Amino acid sequence: MKTYLFRLTFPVGAHFGRQGIGLEETQETVSSDSLWSALINAFALMGEAGDVLHEMDGESPPFVLSSLFPFGPDPDDQRKRLYAVPRPMTSPAVHDAALLQRAGKELKKIRYLEPHHVLTWLAQKPMSAQDLETVQQCARRLARPWSSEAPEGWFQTSLRPRVALDRSSQNSSIWWCGVLHFRHDAGLYGLVRVRDDPWKSRFEAALRLLGDMGLGGERTYGLGTFGVDGFVPLEKEWPELRQAQKTTRRLLLSRYFPNPQELPELGGVLEAWDFEESRGYVVTGRYATSLKRKRLIFLREGSVATRALLGRLVDVTPDHGPALGLSHRVYRNGMGFWFP
Template identity: 30%
Template sequence: MVYKLIRLNFGRSPTHFGETGIGLEQTSERIRSDALFSAWISAYARLFPGDIETLLDQCQTANPPFRLSSTFVYRRSLDKPDQFIDYLPKPIQHPAGYPSTSERELKITKTYKKIHYLPLKIWQRWYQGTGFSNEDYDALVAYGDDPDNKINELGKAGAFDYSSAFKRYKLPKVAIDRTTRATNFYHTGLNQFDWSPDNQPERKDGVTNLAGLYFLVDFRTADEALKNKLMAALHLLGEDGIGGERSSGAGRFELLPEEPLSSLWTTVLNPKLTSDTLHHSLISLYWENPVPDVMLGDATCYILIERGGWIASPFFGRQLRRKKVHMFAEGSVFTGKPDGKLADVTPAQFKKHHIYRSGIALSLAVQP
């Protein structure tokens, strides 16, 4: 296994990542692993049309050539701009040391539930290290009483500043009927990741990105040619844009220079946990049918989400709705290590080729 952490720099380009059922006006700040996989594979098919069938066949084996996480938010540290604060989804299960008495838990329940993503440093300590501490309890109580109180370890690590990495806004638009010329006024929700002006000549768009999205790739193949082709396809995807509203310039990105994994990331990906019954928390979507019984122990806790939408094929000009499928969401915790497969969501009337949605899982070991 060779992990690669890839950071996307959107600069001044906004993003629109729609979620099933929340409407065109709403948008998520990040894109999930199944949508990222589909966009990446579509770009790969455009660059290397003769190789796409082979790649998809490999992805349907028990040992796919790579596994993807969903994208998650990163921020540059205010004190050290060359360092990043990476956020991971908070697992559904409580960390070790979380208050077990109803009276103590009640004081922090509302604040704890509002935190959906944790800085990597806190995530590692809570779920792979010493667990939830009395200092964490006091920090949540203090923040619940006063949201400006961030002088504790959780606050300094960025646990309460996730939403400062991006801003949401609505863009007014007008749709004109092709036949009647009637107009329809509507709004589209967009995200803008934080950036600052920069006059250095090497900056392509004149800004320094202060936040963006990152994802992990777990390469299981030694085929360097395939890795190079995938990275070339990712660069093409950055030029075209990812997500919705691309015709309006949304979703375009560049890759930040690749750097070796930090010692903290190395610890998170290869934890030295002593328990014989490790649990695994998803950092991607997961689909498998049927789900192995070993995955569904008494301690399993999960969220199911519906994945639908429209197909976009470089070999087909029309848009059709793909079949809907339910997947386990990021943060779900299983008693076994999830594997996952590609889900065939080809519409009945579509005959050009198969349409797949990736349920290939990537997870992190956590203490039970």
């Protein structure tokens, strides 16, 4: 299997919901299980969903996805492209413990790092005060919202008005929806570890079809449609990986749900982690339903382990789904994508 990087650009904006009340909030990332579920709907329109699910439910899945993260131009050199990688949840190694205490609060504010800094962080190579300052300066350039004070930012969030009508009285009420707009040379990128053709070609075809279908919420209003660019081997886009320090630690770039064989060893493998709940409604093909799928608790992006863990698909079909007209099972993807 080979790892590829692909870029998605959203010309009319997108809405990627966040947990909470209302639709005002939107985030600049898409989780791997949400992206995978959207791709399965694209495969369904291609008539290949059953084949994909059969192949995925094994020890050697045909492809494993990361979540989607922001990319954009370098503020110092607009011709250069930067990629935001989640900061590992472990603490970096330093020459002086007091140094980490002084810089701890600022380091915790960092959300993203550049790939080569992630590798240094995971390798536990001791950093000096100057090294930590360099890491922080580089991190400030990543995934910044744009404004009049920061015109080099990668994206901006706006609120669009919507009107809801009461079914019985027809009285109207206004509400607001958050919309994410990327600049023309920014967007989201993802990584996929995929078998050679025909699976690589099938994955690309489904991804391009999904671009026409749309990703995220508010697709009725045209949001979420995207173009696909730069489907290239990872080493070509991140050449620094070839000279990177070897490390046994792995950074989770997807959501992860352990399979039964991995459960007993999690305590000895995981070094730092956090959880995130996944919930929502069932979407089948191009149609949303009013059926709620079962909730799951995933390990989230940024978790660190001493070795890669496989994970598994999880059946989240509602208990009474078939009785309510649901004609198929519903799955979420908890397979781990680990870096490097």
